[in-house]
Amino acid sequence: MGNVKHLAYGEAIEKMKKLAEDINICMFCTGSKLPFETRPMATQQVDSDGNFWFLSDSSSDKNMEIKEGTDVQLIYAKPGDSHFMSVAGKAIVLKDKPVIEGLWTPMAKAWFKGGVDDPNLTAICVKPEDAYYWDTENGKMVSLVKIAVAAMSNKETDDGGVEGKMKI
Secondary structure (H helix, E strand, C coil): CCEECCEEHHHHHHHHHHHHHHHCEEEEEECCCCCCEEEEEECCEECCCCCEEEEEECCCHHHHHHHHCCEEEEEEEEHHHCEEEEEEEEEEEECCHHHHHHHCCHHHHHCCCCHHHCCCEEEEEEEEEEEEEEEECCCHHHHHHHHHHHHHHCCCCCCCEEEEEEEC
C-alpha cells in the first residue's frame, strides 16, 4: 500500500461503519499493562456519531476491567479482502434498557438466554479517540493482479491500497 488518505468527521464515520459491518468481529482489548486482555467481540453497531456498540455480560472480565480503566482498543482484520482497522478509545458500560433493545439481535440470544430482559445484559459504548485503517479500493484480486504484473515487469506498483488516520 502506498496511498495515504486521512479521513475526518462524516467520511471517517462512514469508513468506520463500512469496515466494522464488513468485518463484524473485532479483538476487544482492555487493560493498561501488558499483556492486554483481549477477546473477540461482535460489533452490534457503529452509530451516526462514530461510537462502537457491543453487548456484554455485567459479570464479564471486560466489564470489570472497564470499571478499572476505560481505555480500550478494537482491532478489526479481514485479511482475505485486505481490510483492517484499529480504533483506540474510551469505553463506558451501560445498563440502559432502550439502548440494549436497540442493539439486540436474535443472534445475541446464544449468549443471553433471558433475551433483552436478561439481568446480566449490558451495553458497552466505545467512543473513538484515535483510529487508523488499511484497505484496498479494488478488492484483493485486482490488487494481486497489479502486484504480479509489477513483479514481472520489474516496476513499482500501485496496488490500489489506501491507508490513513480517521478523525471524528
